[in-house]
Amino acid sequence: MSVKVNDKNGPHENSKAGKFREVGSQASWSLSSCKPGFGVDQLRDDCLETYWQSDGPQPHLVNIQFRRKTTIQDVCLYIDYKSDESYTPKKISIRTGTHFNDLQEVAVVELTEPSGWVEIPLKGEGERPIRTYMVQIAVLSNHQNGRDTHMRQIKIHSVVHDMTPIASLKNLTFTSIACSQYACIR
DSSP states (O other): OOOEEESSSOHHHHHHTTSEEEOGGGEEEEESOOOTTOSHHHHTSSOTTOOEEOOSSSSEEEEEEEEEEEEEOEEEEEEEHHHHGGGSEEEEEEEEESSGGGOEEEEEEEOSSOEEEEEEEOBOGGGOBEEEEEEEEEEEEEGGGOSSOEEOEEEEEEEOOOOOOGGGGTTOOOOSHHHHTTSOOO
């Protein structure tokens, strides 16, 4: 599994360019454990100085459940070995499914002292983005055999479908009566 680590441009750059959109806000988030004051709110606050800190045995889990089936292009994690050292994830598993009982592993990533945004593409059959109700991120091990983990941010991205604006359809002329009767929108 190839991942991109980018410390300068986060996933916000491609989002502004209209290549994808962040859909994490449409989901319900839960954690296997957390220290008080270091939970989901810190994981989703768009601040690279705050973080989620687990508080329990491995694997440490982040569960992301969507209300409807959602197309997921990639998962982006902000991880900083320089700041977090033994709390930095080393081996991460991404699982998807409809609920907790049918999760399938779609990616396993080994990281070596990452510092920045780690982009993990999620591909299904035919190299297409995955459609799922649930994503689970499991931290299987940490650097220096650390017990608890830190993750600073998680972003879930979906593809942006190219929609032709209605304004560009003004210059169409219909040649048949069957089509021309629907040319005017009331």
